[in-house]
Amino acid sequence: MTKLKLALKAEAESVDRVLDQLLEEPEGPEAQVVKAMRYSALGGGKRIRPFLVMMSARLFGVAEQSALRVAAALEMVHCYSLIHDDLPAMDDDDLRRGRATCHIEFDEATAILAGDALLTRAFEVLAEEETHSSPQVRCELISELAKASGMNGMVGGQMIDLMAETRELGIPEITRLQRLKTGALIVYACRAGAILGKAEEVKNHALRNYGHDLGLAFQIADDLLDVEASEEETGKKVGKDAERGKATFVSLLGIERAREQALMLSDQACSHLDLFDRDTELLRVMAKYVVNRRS
């Protein structure tokens, strides 16, 4: 196994332990919604976002326990967005991470509530003293996460994406859509360590830029996988974009130029890390990985 894969696996196991503790099943019939939350949040996934939190936190010597709770909260928000995006009224997907999506495994009502509760729990976790950060830092973590995931972030991006099925988008519009839909949360993951570590502005900014380029490279690679990879490799349905006639980086640029663009962004992401003294190797390898992955 490569160094990156080993590190990803180790961090994923740590985050899963924290998620397991934070999503405790209550007594009573409402346990059903927590079962659905656990099904979706503990059901695998590459855990790229939590990994980015952990790596950026390490650049500033942030305590691991502190970073792990932020990583777990972020993963809850990511999982909530997957559950809601997969709903019949949205992207109507029944396969995710190689398993039935939440509304297929449970039912639609439970899936809606499980998403709602994961989002809510994420903010609760960040607000609590157990994050071992000052209240000021906790407020900033909450405010920035809300911005990245709300109407001017992830939700706004998903809204544009839904509306894109009935209107033609060009490269500038697709870039903006992806910056909101997937980019904002990836940028947040990269910046979380800087917030926790009260980083000086230039380092905060460097991580924001790294996250921005990484997020776009990640998305172009995702579009390529939708065209080139199999359902077995990705654990989700492929060929969806073409089927729905949706414009993507690949449909607009072609496979070759899209791949070039992703590689260029990956290099550019790494260049933003040059100003750090500490070891940024895993963040650099991550930037290569996101464009070369097969799942």
Next chain:
Amino acid sequence: MTKLKLALKAEAESVDRVLDQLLEEPEGPEAQVVKAMRYSALGGGKRIRPFLVMMSARLFGVAEQSALRVAAALEMVHCYSLIHDDLPAMDDDDLRRGRATCHIEFDEATAILAGDALLTRAFEVLAEEETHSSPQVRCELISELAKASGMNGMVGGQMIDLMAETRELGIPEITRLQRLKTGALIVYACRAGAILGKAEEVKNHALRNYGHDLGLAFQIADDLLDVEASEEETGKKVGKDAERGKATFVSLLGIERAREQALMLSDQACSHLDLFDRDTELLRVMAKYVVNRRS
């Protein structure tokens, strides 16, 4: 107009002004989701929860601007819960506050996203400096709101409610269901002023008890309205509980005993206010109003 109605109207107007500012429509196609958020959050309603925030804040001399932002955030959470509860997969309602529900006026996907974004925006607002409270107080407001609305609060209650359609509930189960589903957020509204005002524990506790009794009285009155009032009066569909064969306080106790119970709880709610020196008249009148209202 009675003194309470005048006060309710005045506070509702102030909260609506703040909501209007906090839900600004962005440029671009994602404006659609904000239109839906505004449709649901600014579309009337009695604004009882924001009113409780404002009244409890006044007991501790909290600055109005501070309390108004908390009241607006709480109303966003209430409106998000209404939007999601009305969805076809949940209670499948098409009438709310005398108008089409969000998914009827827009579509299901937009309604899901509008609910998600209202919940997210609420936490963002509470985390921001403009709340004019210390970061410590803001973290407590966020943590308590998340507890009241998440898997062990409102969402948990809605989950039990959905499962109640297929199992028999008795008075203890219904009481617990309502404590989670509607009670927790009402208790939060009553306690918000105490949190903002850094109240001593005995006063915090008194407001919690007031909110607890008020919330239950409110719910019994709601069950009575579902049996006795018209769609014109309530602005929503009536007779739903009986139609679905769902156990309620009224189906279990009968109309007379349910009404007696609501009045008893209303009196008991007021008794918790006896320890306050400042004027608690409007909170007492509110406790009478919730059991005597026709809408």
